[in-house]
Amino acid sequence: MNALLVDDSRLARTELRHLLRAFPDVTVAGEARHAEEARTQLRALQPDVLFLDIHMPGETGFELLASLETAPHVIFTTAYDEYALRAFEVNALDYLLKPIQENRLAAALAKARAKLTAPVPALAPAAGPEPDEPAPTPLTEQDQVFVKDGERCWFVRLADIRLFEINGSYTQIYFEQHRPLIPRTLQHLEQRLDNRVFFRANRQQIINLKWVESIEPWFSNTLKIKLRGGPEVEVSRQQSVRFREMLSL
Template sequence: MNALLVDDSRLARTELRHLLQAFPEVTIVGEARHAEEARHQLRGLQPDLLFLDIHMPGETGFELLASLEAAPHVIFTTAYDEYALRAFEVNALDYLLKPIQENRLAAALAKARSKYAATASAGAPAPEPPPATPEPVLTPLTEQDQVFVKEGERCWFVRLADIRLFEINGSYTQIYFEQHRPLIPRTLQHLEQRLDPRVFFRANRQQIINLQWVETIEPWFSNSLKIRLRGGPEVEVSRQQSVRFREMLSL
């Protein structure tokens, strides 16, 4: 905290400067002998803390404060105890009687530290959030790509062209290729984003089919479709997706 000492007594300023040596968090940036000099110092130095005498030649300490648009935190230092109530009415941090006791000075500075920390926190710019880690960009897969599939102790390296169906099974997705039906911990939404939409078609909420494996198509209930895949199984296409299927594959 930067502090300005304002007192018409050089001896009083010297004594206060000596006492403040025990508090390394306080840096004395200037001294003033009266209100006018203090005003000039306040404009130039902008201290955090003002040690202010009350009785001075010309204006009193109270009159100095009244003339300021903004004032730092104030600790009054005076030989007169009758102004204590008025001092707290102008929001002084403390009111120290001369000769100033070190324990009273320590208590006043503890209040000043608390106020200073609160002011610094309120006035500091909000810390910038750390840069967001970009989501990994997943490259779309083509039907000729091979994918690694693992279920328990078994592993496969499968061409997507050989997978005829992805189907929800509980909280997993089941993959149909050859005679195998492994389960993988992926959602259909995730798979749909990776797969080529010209080859893999979302038939309904539970299934994605490989169009290259379609064997037969027939009309079904409510203007929907039923598709049979080579090697099975049969898949019912939802009504909404049946409309999309016709639009996508019609001439």
């Protein structure tokens, strides 16, 4: 994949170019110091991926994107974490904080490869009504999601989330020692999560199967599952049957 690096700092561009040498399938097609130079490079090079700083002389990275009719896949590179939510609102693939870590860069490039190699969907037949809204994009356990609860924000790999649990009109997320609340339903999350990894244990909870520490028989032929780091989850009767069928040889 061809990449364009846009950053007013020559040192930052040099460092990113050096990190990208570890990925043989990535070619740095060009560099730009500000938005106007980036527009010229985008027209000439038509890169697959744009590594974009936010604070630059003249226009910001967001203003550059707003001025483009079409844009390549965008990975933001910045020293500031307060623009993360806005970055995902403009459909950025990822948001890398400086100094950029190689493992985070690898994860961002994996997302770019997945987008670039995804098959082009066939045209829908003309007959029939259009759906009210597009189907949610499925996520893998290696995807990183942005979570905001009040004034606190996190970037969390789905693989690190062990439990989603209804809490009032919100869903509570369990990862590390944190328990933020998000305005999403379990039904919405089920559509987006990989059902080979995330299992709907009951009406209230979705568990990450890779965090299961132990399983024991429970009342009325149900199961009780203990997750590493807690808590224990009681699987409903119907879902206990499905759990056995799904995971038995």
